[in-house]
Amino acid sequence: MSEIKSLARGLKLLELLAQAENGAGITELAGQLDIDKSSASRLVQTLASYGFAEQDPDTRRYKLGPRIVTLSRTMLTRMPLRDEAKPFLRRLMERTGEGAHLAILSQGGALYVDQVESPATLRATTGVGTVAPLHCTALGKALLAFDAHAHFPTELKAYTPRTITSPETLRVHLDQTRRQGYAVDDEEYEYGVRCLAVPVFDYRGKAVGAIGISGPAGRISLERLSELAAITRTIGQELTDRLSFKP
Amino acid sequence: MSEIKSLARGLKLLELLAQAENGAGITELAGQLDIDKSSASRLVQTLASYGFAEQDPDTRRYKLGPRIVTLSRTMLTRMPLRDEAKPFLRRLMERTGEGAHLAILSQGGALYVDQVESPATLRATTGVGTVAPLHCTALGKALLAFDAHAHFPTELKAYTPRTITSPETLRVHLDQTRRQGYAVDDEEYEYGVRCLAVPVFDYRGKAVGAIGISGPAGRISLERLSELAAITRTIGQELTDRLSFKP
DNA sequence: GTGCCCGTTGTATAATGCACAACGATTGAC
DNA sequence: GTCAATCGTTGTGCATTATACAACGGGCAC
Structure with a gap:
């Protein structure tokens, strides 16, 4: 002690x-x-x-x-999940055209551990090392909904008018997230930015992280949402499959 | 003590x-x-x-x-040089088509603190947080030649057959680097990778870092070298000019 | 089942970090 | 330019604290 x-x-x-x-x-x-x-x-x-x-x-x-x-870099390069996920992040970016991110649960939030930037001039860039809140980001919600270790946030801070601030609403929202298999952040963290994310599981079936895309609401329109969600889910599943053979 | x-x-x-x-x-x-x-x-x-x-x-x-x-990220975002240099790194990448890097002197080497990746599929990527040796990289040589705080390396480890391993040769090489105003790494650190770098000075005229490009020797050909060096020198000078108004 | 190795915890002793104080250096006001 | 105030650093005796030794509990291999 x-x-x-x-x-x-x-x-x-x-x-x-x-x-x-x-x-x-x-x-x-x-x-x-x-x-x-x-x-x-x-x-x-x-x-x-x-x-x-x-x-x-x-x-x-x-x-x-x-x-x-220096230490941070050596830590990141020693993270197996990061190596495994890299090619899938690239594919995710190429197929959707949006910036792709990998996050893990850490310090009560979603810690961004890798990214592949979109070549578009207008891009939403959240640097590696950032800790984003769980309740209003796609990656955060994916972790919150699927990672058993995630603590439900005590305070739901409002970042935009669309941020979900009621615990009950959030719980219902997370249930829906679990049912549909992917999480959405509809301008709930930053104005004009929509995000999509899916959990990633290891060989034991435990969530070890989440991958997702993030871009301007103009490009990630509500009409394209289901199409983009399908792509993200597919690639997330592929990564999960890859991790299943690791024990 | x-x-x-x-x-x-x-x-x-x-x-x-x-x-x-x-x-x-x-x-x-x-x-x-x-x-x-x-x-x-x-x-x-x-x-x-x-x-x-x-x-x-x-x-x-x-x-x-x-x-x-997390700490690493907050440290990097608090680094003024990094913010100032970012747009110049972008320009450098756009005009040369090669990956651009910013490094400072640290831990007896060149510490990479920022980068703008080339969109080309074939790219030389050295991640932020890496410490590269001073005697065989362009960024390192630029720091070694122009930063008064840089210690001349005691051991000149050979990474490729082209690595300069003799102190006398290196000193002559650094003199030339100082005269021409830019540093070259001609496959001295990694096979097939050529790099170019120039120092960056603050308002007191002290070297505070170096910026440069790095790419496959096929694209950074010896014929294009002087042209690329001119671009790099120009952008480096522009960044130095920008830093002159900061005291 | 049994022995071995690992990580953790309890405890007395001695080493170590701490509070108080003094020192040089720098800054700012007048 | 002078003086005062503030800052960061350094000495030192005392008491807290980290440590070495030992024992414990758990996992693993054989």
Whole structure:
């Protein structure tokens, strides 16, 4: 049980550095963690000596270090699901013409772990590493509906007027999602952006992620929706089939 | 001076987890750091409780956690150079037809922090977060030649028969790079891949990064080299100009 | 079933991180 | 230009805390 306190503080400092827009000063950091300046200074120095933090030579303020970017990449390249899904994401993009994404459940949201951008000039781009809410994105809904580990969100924040904010409505919506086998985000997270997503299962039948497309509502029209859903479902099923032979 | 020991150990554990291909066990980790199993267990538990590590429920082995990917993204989005460079990277890709990259000096190499992929089916893709050697890549050479903070590599590892492995040759080569204002990697890092890069300077005249293109040697032919170099130099200069008004 | 190896947990001791304080450096106001 | 205030860093004694040792419980192979 017992956490290592100073390691925990160091990690909290990393999160604070991440939140700070233009870096953070030692005094400021110490205040937020309610620890002494000297402790904060030494902790951040340690982070810096391993490349996890960096000091601006001019302002003496600290920010996140480059080592994190490196680690992130090695983590992503070590993710088997990502390798398996890549060609299917490409196909999904080519057949629909829209940006394709792969997400997993993480940190109470949908974590985007890979993408294939659409060549169209007008494109909805959600970068790898983003955590999107579960209740108003297609990938999120797909995870929420099919992944047993997903916690039903306690707060349904409204991002647009179309966002579903009532738990009952969302539950009904998720039932429908399960029945039809794919999830839709109809401008519920961002104005003018529609998304479609389907879950992906591993050899044990457990949902391990979701793939989907995302694009301007003008191109992903309501008339094309069922056609695009069919394509997405097919490719999702193919990926699931591929993952069935992995144990 | 004095490092916080347990934080340092936690960070070392992160690096070990990054190196481990298929996750790592506690005993194994403890052995590599020469600490007790119990310490390693508690440290990794702390990492896990903040999402920096993750335990496979089946094998009980640990691997890197998803929080790192999130942090990496926030760090990249907070990097001003990246925002400034993005449109220039796009232009570079459009005018040359090759994949364009932005790199900074970090961890003794060239850290790729952004890219715009070529639409061509045959493309050389080096993902964001990769650290490439300085002596045999165009971006690396550009940084090595123009960034005063760059340390001359102690070991010049040969990746292909064309890799420059002699320090004297490399110094002469870097002099030439400085004179002509752009760097070339002629299949010195990867077979069949040629790259071109130019440094980018901030308002103080200090090199803060490099941008360049990378593609199959068939398309980046030696005849087109000077033409492509001119384009890259021009766009690099434009980005440098843009950064001059930032203080 | 039995022995082995793994990850986790309890505990006393000693090492380590912490609070307080002082120091140099930088910034801003007058 | 001078002074004061603030910031980040560094020393140091004390007390908290991380650690090593040991024991435990579970999974796996034989």
